Amino acid sequence: MNLTTAEDLLQEANRYVEKNKAGVNPRYRHQFHLMAPIGWINDPNGVVYYKGEYHVFYQHNPFDSAWGPMFWGHAKSKDLIHWQELPIALAPDQWYDLDGCFSGSAIEKDGKLYLLYTGHRVIDGQTYQRQCLAVSDDGIHFSKSAHNPVIAEELLGQHGEIKDFRDPKIFQKGNKYYTVVASKTPQETGRILLFSSDNLTDWQFVSVVLEGTPEQGIMWECPDLFHLDGSDVLIISPIQMPQAGLEYHNISSTVAFIGEMDWQTGKFQTENYHEIDRGFDFYAPQTLEDDKKRRIMIAWMQLWDRAIPSHDLGHGWSGAMTLPRELKVKNQRLIQKPISEVYANIEYLYGVENLVVAGESLRLKKVMGDNTYLQLVCDLSASQSFVLELAKNQESAIRLSYDKGSEILTLSRENFGYALLGAEKEPLVSRSVQVPLINQCLTLEIFRDTASLEIFANALETLTMTFYEKTAGQEMAFEAEGQLTIQSLEIGRVI
Numbered sequence: 001m002n003l004t005t006a007e008d009l010l011q012e013a014n015r016y017v018e019k020n021k022a023g024v025n026p027r028y029r030h031q032f033h034l035m036a037p038i039g040w041i042n043d044p045n046g047v048v049y050y051k052g053e054y055h056v057f058y059q060h061n062p063f064d065s066a067w068g069p070m071f072w073g074h075a076k077s078k079d080l081i082h083w084q085e086l087p088i089a090l091a092p093d094q095w096y097d098l099d100g101c102f103s104g105s106a107i108e109k110d111g112k113l114y115l116l117y118t119g120h121r122v123i124d125g126q127t128y129q130r131q132c133l134a135v136s137d138d139g140i141h142f143s144k145s146a147h148n149p150v151i152a153e154e155l156l157g158q159h160g161e162i163k164d165f166r167d168p169k170i171f172q173k174g175n176k177y178y179t180v181v182a183s184k185t186p187q188e189t190g191r192i193l194l195f196s197s198d199n200l201t202d203w204q205f206v207s208v209v210l211e212g213t214p215e216q217g218i219m220w221e222c223p224d225l226f227h228l229d230g231s232d233v234l235i236i237s238p239i240q241m242p243q244a245g246l247e248y249h250n251i252s253s254t255v256a257f258i259g260e261m262d263w264q265t266g267k268f269q270t271e272n273y274h275e276i277d278r279g280f281d282f283y284a285p286q287t288l289e290d291d292k293k294r295r296i297m298i299a300w301m302q303l304w305d306r307a308i309p310s311h312d313l314g315h316g317w318s319g320a321m322t323l324p325r326e327l328k329v330k331n332q333r334l335i336q337k338p339i340s341e342v343y344a345n346i347e348y349l350y351g352v353e354n355l356v357v358a359g360e361s362l363r364l365k366k367v368m369g370d371n372t373y374l375q376l377v378c379d380l381s382a383s384q385s386f387v388l389e390l391a392k393n394q395e396s397a398i399r400l401s402y403d404k405g406s407e408i409l410t411l412s413r414e415n416f417g418y419a420l421l422g423a424e425k426e427p428l429v430s431r432s433v434q435v436p437l438i439n440q441c442l443t444l445e446i447f448r449d450t451a452s453l454e455i456f457a458n459a460l461e462t463l464t465m466t467f468y469e470k471t472a473g474q475e476m477a478f479e480a481e482g483q484l485t486i487q488s489l490e491i492g493r494v495i
């Protein structure tokens with residue numbers, strides 16, 4: 001048998017990437033979103049501000065554009081927009097992680113960068129998930145701790161099941177380190193556990209932070225816990241959360257619980273919760289706090305159980321990260337906006353003021369490219385509804401519509417480009433969200449990259465989606481019921 005040593009697998013993966021990345025088909029590759037050079041990615045991992053730079057690791061299968069044995073890919077950036085690709089940081093090469101280095105997080109201690117991740121094993125059909133530590137002096141080359149796994153069966157005890165025990169998010173509070181870890185109850189609902197440590201190696205069980213109800217999915221993944229604007233926020237990614245009104249229409253969702261963490265009892269008291277992003281493709285968000293004390297979130301801009309054309313067409317890659325978004329808590333809701341660096345990198349191309357749309361379609365030609373930023377202030381004082389068509393080509397368009405009576409904004413990718421079929425129960429053509437007007441106006445900010453749209457509506461709601469057009473659509477068109485005034489329309493691109 002040809003046994004590969006630990007060092008070999010990491011080197012082999014890095015060599016494979018170097019040798020094959022030029023062969024990736026560029027057709028749907030993004031221009032200002034983080035992707036792996038080749039292969040599959042899912043969750044952002046270890047997002048951290050370390051020695052003046054932002055690091056993002058990610059779940060990565062370098063050898064295929066489908067999910068497989070998980071490595072940790074790695075990139076760093078000074079502004080979270082322009083990325084420097086770095087060598088793969090972790091390979092599944094130890095007895096405790098041979099079936100995957102699953103999701104986790106990063107923290108700096110004494111100038112070193114530590115990663116806490118889930119070692120995934122499947123032995124005779126039985127799954128074991130245990131938390132493991134790796135450390136680096138330079139933020140690039142990591143060695144796994146001799147004490148691994150650092151949180152395993154003994155500490156988990158009766159608090160959860162070893163087969164669903166993953167995605168540690170580490171943080172410091174006072175001079176203690178803590179990690180929240182995802183798990184589930186015997187009734188198949190989500191459960192978040194808390195552990196603490198003085199040195200990152202020796203851990204103690206602290207508490208069950210929060211448990212889900214059947215209306216909140218069968219398992220929670222990727223927890224994140226932080227304090228922001230006077231509230232505590234617990235982010236989770238639930239699997240199969242049932243639809244409730246317009247919320248939770250995806251097979252897996254993302255939820256922000258807003259409330260108070262009681263550090264005496266280790267329990268989270270929920271005051272409100274809601275879906276974080278209202279589009280199709282947003283999962284497993286993770287946050288960091290930087291030197292400016294900003295809380296910044298990045299998510300996987302894809303979802304499980306979906307067709308991904310860049311894989312199906314043999315393009316050799318799959319998945320990207322969202323734009324970095326700064327978080328605030330307002331009225332017990334989590335609010336997101338692109339970080340200021342995004343705006344600093346927008347090149348404004350042109351703008352139009354007081355554009356009146358009445359009834360029939362108003363078409364703007366050659367305004368949509370693969371990299372387009374649009375900002376529109378739509379005044380609906382004399383209009384009941386409108387439809388905005390994006391990336392419009394001869395046959396079809398992505399449709400964004402608003403109805404004043406119901407205050408509902410709807411994004412539809414029906415009949416547009418490749419059909420993005422998913423899990424059977426999932427309606428995949430449109431997503432809707434209620435957005436109240438502000439002084440009769442709806443302000444839309446739209447970031448279009450080659451195969452994605454991120455929409456920020458009235459600085460309150462976001463909708464994120466991927467799409468894969470068959471014919472490049474460069475037009476934008478409006479239709480309105482009544483008289484819609486576009487007070488301003490700015491068009492630019494991210495450079």
Ligand code: FRU
Binds near residue numbers: 042166167222
């Ligand atoms: C979330 C997730 C995590 C797991 C990882 C595996 O998308 O399922 O729970 O650690 O992906 O790649």
